Amino acid sequence: MLEITNLVKSFGGVRATDDVTMTFETGSLTAIIGPNGAGKSTFFNLLSGAFRPDSGDIRLDGQSIIGLSIGEIVRRGIGRAFQVASIFPSLTVEETMLAAVSAHHGHASRLGSRFPLASTRAHAAHCIEMVGLTAKRDTLSSNLSHGDQKLLDIALALVLEPKVLLLDEPTAGMGPEERWRVIEKVRELWERQKITVVFIEHDMDIVFKIAPSIRVLSYGRVLAQGTPQEIRTNPAVIEAYLGTEHEAAA
Amino acid sequence: MTRPALRDGLFGLAAFLILAALPLLTTSSALVDFVIRCAALGLFATSLNLLVGYGGMVSFGHGLFFGMGAYSFGIIMQRTGMPIPLAILLTMAVAAVAALAVGAICVKLKDIYFTFVTLAFQMLVHSMIIAWVPVTGGDQGLRGGIPRPSFLGINLADQKQLYLFSAALLVLGLLAMRHIVSSPFGYTLRLVRDNPTRAVFLGVDVYRTRLTAFVLAGVFASLGGVVMSLFVSGAYPEFAFWTMSGEAVFIVMLGGTAAFLGPMVGTVLLLLLNDFVTRVAEHHGLVLGTVILLFALGLRKGLLDFVMDWRAARRTRAQADADRIAGTNTIAGTDKIERVAT
Numbered sequence: 001m002l003e004i005t006n007l008v009k010s011f012g013g014v015r016a017t018d019d020v021t022m023t024f025e026t027g028s029l030t031a032i033i034g035p036n037g038a039g040k041s042t043f044f045n046l047l048s049g050a051f052r053p054d055s056g057d058i059r060l061d062g063q064s065i066i067g068l069s070i071g072e073i074v075r076r077g078i079g080r081a082f083q084v085a086s087i088f089p090s091l092t093v094e095e096t097m098l099a100a101v102s103a104h105h106g107h108a109s110r111l112g113s114r115f116p117l118a119s120t121r122a123h124a125a126h127c128i129e130m131v132g133l134t135a136k137r138d139t140l141s142s143n144l145s146h147g148d149q150k151l152l153d154i155a156l157a158l159v160l161e162p163k164v165l166l167l168d169e170p171t172a173g174m175g176p177e178e179r180w181r182v183i184e185k186v187r188e189l190w191e192r193q194k195i196t197v198v199f200i201e202h203d204m205d206i207v208f209k210i211a212p213s214i215r216v217l218s219y220g221r222v223l224a225q226g227t228p229q230e231i232r233t234n235p236a237v238i239e240a241y242l243g244t245e246h247e248a249a250a
Numbered sequence: 251m252t253r254p255a256l257r258d259g260l261f262g263l264a265a266f267l268i269l270a271a272l273p274l275l276t277t278s279s280a281l282v283d284f285v286i287r288c289a290a291l292g293l294f295a296t297s298l299n300l301l302v303g304y305g306g307m308v309s310f311g312h313g314l315f316f317g318m319g320a321y322s323f324g325i326i327m328q329r330t331g332m333p334i335p336l337a338i339l340l341t342m343a344v345a346a347v348a349a350l351a352v353g354a355i356c357v358k359l360k361d362i363y364f365t366f367v368t369l370a371f372q373m374l375v376h377s378m379i380i381a382w383v384p385v386t387g388g389d390q391g392l393r394g395g396i397p398r399p400s401f402l403g404i405n406l407a408d409q410k411q412l413y414l415f416s417a418a419l420l421v422l423g424l425l426a427m428r429h430i431v432s433s434p435f436g437y438t439l440r441l442v443r444d445n446p447t448r449a450v451f452l453g454v455d456v457y458r459t460r461l462t463a464f465v466l467a468g469v470f471a472s473l474g475g476v477v478m479s480l481f482v483s484g485a486y487p488e489f490a491f492w493t494m495s496g497e498a499v500f501i502v503m504l505g506g507t508a509a510f511l512g513p514m515v516g517t518v519l520l521l522l523l524n525d526f527v528t529r530v531a532e533h534h535g536l537v538l539g540t541v542i543l544l545f546a547l548g549l550r551k552g553l554l555d556f557v558m559d560w561r562a563a564r565r566t567r568a569q570a571d572a573d574r575i576a577g578t579n580t581i582a583g584t585d586k587i588e589r590v591a592t
Contacts, residue, residue, distance in 0.1 A: 048451070074453045086451075088444035091437075099437035103454045109462060110434040114252045117434060156452060 001026045002047070002078075002164050002196060007056035009046055016042040017053070018220035024164065026061075029190045029197045031211035033204075035240070039220040040200045041083065044166050047198075048080045049073040060164065079162030083169045083200075085149035086156075089142035093133050093152060096141055097124040100159040123159070130192070131155040131185055147178035151185060158189070165189075167199035171206065179203065183210060208232065216240075254432065262425045269417040273410060282413045284525070286481045288517050289420035294474030295501040295513035296427055300467040302499075303507030304431050305460060306443035307357070310495050311368030314352070314375050315345050315468040317490025319475025324392045324485040325385065333401045338476050342469045349468025350461070357460035369492060376490045391486035396479060406480060416477050423473050428510055430466055439463050500538075504545055506552025515554045 002024040009017040016039045024030055034040050045051040047058060049070040058065050065073050088096050098116040101124045102108065107117060116124075128134050131151040136144065141152060150170055157165055170186055171179040187210050190197045201207050207214060208228045216223040216237050224234045231237055273282060294316045301307045322341040326332065332340075352371045356364055379386045387393055398406040406412045430436055441449045442459045449456055479485045488494065497520070498513075505516020523541060527534040549556045 070450050071453045071455065074451060080451060082448075086445060086448040088441055088448065090444055091440060095437065096441075099434075099441050100452050102434045103438055103441070103449075103452050107434040108438040108454050109458065111430060113434065114255050114429075114432055115434050115437045156448070160453065 001061060002198075003057075003059045004047070005057045005059075007043075007046060007058065008054045009042060009051060010054055015220045017046060020056070020217075020220070020222055022215055022222060022225065024196050024198055026163070026196055027194050028213060029187070029211055030199075030213045030215060031207045032198060032200045032215045032217060033202070033207055034217035034223070037219075038217040040217055041168060042220075043217065044080065044168050044200065047164075047166060048078055074160055074162075077160075077163035078166065079157035079160040079164070080166040081150070081153040081157045081168065081170065083172055085146070085153045087141045087144075087149055087152050090140070092138050092140055093128060093144070094124065094137040096152065097128055097137075097155060097159065100124075100156050101127070104159050104161075127155045127158045130158060130189055145178070147174050147182050150174075150182055154186070154189070158193075162195060164196040164198065167197065169200050169202065171201065171203060179206065186210075255429070258425060258428050258432075262421045266417055266421045269421075270414060273413065279409065282409060283481075284521060286413055286416045286477065287521055288514075289416040290474045290478035290481060291497070291501065291521065292420055292474070292514045292517040293423045293477065294471050295498045295505070295517050296424060296510075297467045297470035297474065298495075298498040299502050299507055299513045300427060300430065300463055300470070302502055303512070304436065304439050304443065305463045305467075307460065307463070308361075308365050308499070309356075309368040309464075309467075310365045310492070310499065311352075311370070311372030312467070312471055312498055313490055313492065313494030313496075314368075314372040315349060315471035316475040316478070316494055316498075317379065317485070317487075318345055318348055318375065319472025320479035320485035320489045321379065321386060321392060321475075322472070323476045324396045324479045327396045327398075328392070328394065331397055331399060334398065334406065335401060338473070341476055342472055345468050345472030346465050349465040353461045353464030353468070357457060357464050369495070372490065372492060372495060376487060376492075379487050379490055386485075386487075389487055392479075392484050395483045396485075398480070398483075412480060416480070419473060419477055423470055424511075424514070427466075427470055431510060435459070435462065500542060502552065503542060504552055506555030506558075508551075509554040509558050512552050512554040516552060519553065 004023070005021050007017050007020045008015065018039070020043065032040050032043070042051065046053050049065065049068060049072075053066065060076055060078060063076070065076060065078070068076070088099075091099065098120050101120040102110075102115070102117055105120060107120075125134075128137055131154055133148060133151055133155065136148060141149065144152060154167065154170065167186065171182050174182065183206050186197065186199065212227065213225070214228060214231045215225045216231060218240045223240055224231055224237050226234070269285060272285065294312070298309065298312045301309050301312070319341055322344045323337055326337045326340055327334070330337075352368070356367050356371070359367055380389050382388070404411055404415060406415055431439075438449075438454055438459050441452070441454060442456050446456045475489060478489065501516035501520050502513050503516070504519050505514065506512030523538060524534070527537045531537050545552065551559070
């Protein structure tokens with residue numbers, strides 16, 4: 001369980017995260033939505049240790065992770081994928097995953113043996129299979145399609161065997177077809193792995209269709225939380241977020 | 251032993267045997283000298299490529315460790331006369347300590363800052379060599395010759411034996427570096443080169459990885475320095491001057507950064523050019539400059555990288571043709587057109 005209490009982070013005079021309190025139950029799938037500049041990415045950066053909060057607490061299974069290094073937070077079980085696929089362009093899919101598994105198993109500095117270590121093969125192959133990239137394992141990462149690069153980014157987070165998986169806009173910049181392919185993979189992962197998945201998403205169709213639980217951020221604050229049905233009918237959400245979307249669409 | 255490791259070992263052995271057989275075919279002492287110089291510069295340039303090609307860190311002060319290797323070895327031999335293999339190991343240890351100190355500061359810096367601070371450290375060491383006359387001989391260099399006592403029946407005062415010894419050091423050094431880039435650490439280094447931010451989120455200690463690479467590169471550069479000081483039986487401030495670093499960067503650009511042996515090819519090219527051009531032209535710098543411009547602007551990569559890419563592209567085309575005939579589809583984008591050290 002990931003518990004966030006009274007989390008605050010300011011940049012200059014702007015409160016990017018303003019007294020946020022929320023809980024992600026173990027094994028839940030939650031979407032975070034909100035207009036641009038609502039503080040969604042900042043929130044993720046706080047959860048993954050990239051930013052340090054001004055105040056407030058983040059507890060993973062009861063233990064505070066405030067002040068821990070990124071590496072330590074990763075080891076505690078919070079993995080993340082990035083808004084812009086963050087991969088290793090000059091390595092193939094398989095090399096990337098083998099190197100990541102090797103680092104995760106504590107062999108990052110090992111000089112005595114040859115890469116890849118036999119012990120890393122099974123886990124790497126498993127992670128590649130989970131995101132459905134097995135057929136492309138010998139492809140250079142930079143030659144993958146945009147969607148596959150995002151899936152590779154997710155596979156990298158899976159290497160760490162996370163308890164909580166944070167996905168920052170897993171479908172950003174994709175065409176409709178690729179979007180659904182990627183998001184279906186995410187859902188499938190969540191069902192198979194029984195991990196806590198939190199994802200930021202702009203596409204309302206996707207959010208309402210696959211997320212059992214939704215949190216809405218606006219100006220750094222929690223505007224609403226609930227099931228898709230509750231969010232859809234929440235007047236504050238309609239005004240702050242969906243309303244403007246509709247106007248923009250009109 | 252894994253199969254690729256065995257293949258590398260056999261390749262190294264074959265290379266050594268060929269080098270060892272060369273003097274039997276010709277009595278040219280120029281060839282012997284050429285190979286020894288290739289060994290010194292090749293070790294130096296390949297060690298630089300650990301940083302440039304595999305680590306993405308362009309050091310412009312790598313000559314520091316080449317010079318330090320030559321001076322440390324020379325001073326140890328002149329003052330203690332200990333067995334040569336021991337002196338070589340001690341020299342590499344000295345270089346490791348120096349690289350640890352310099353690297354601890356430099357590898358924290360990004361891109362151009364890294365480049366220039368390594369250059370600054372090199373100039374600092376160069377100034378120390380010039381100023382510390384009682385130990386280093388100042389701008390005259392370390393003179394009086396380096397004693398080369400026989401060990402295990404090997405007499406390095408004999409040019410033939412020095413030749414074999416240099417060739418052996420070259421092959422062993424290259425095999426060791428090849429092993430480093432093929433180890434799990436070597437791949438961690440590639441992760442850090444490609445995307446340090448993402449590597450952090452995989453739990454990789456980026457600083458430690460870069461520092462380890464910096465120390466290893468320094469150690470093998472010093473081995474190149476040892477070979478050079480054995481060859482010239484001395485050590486000179488130019489070994490630690492910035493032009494020495496520049497020469498290694500030049501070699502790496504000529505030969506290529508992606509293929510492991512790129513810097514070795516670059517070394518042979520540069521020395522051939524150097525020897526040939528200085529014989530026929532007065533302004534040899536002008537010719538060398540033109541050649542590097544041709545490589546940089548024409549090929550846009552080092553020679554060996556160019557050849558490897560050309561072969562890869564041809565293979566991909568042949569594969570595509572074969573598939574078209576067979577009526578099957580290839581998975582798009584399996585070719586490696588833009589190579590980096592893999």
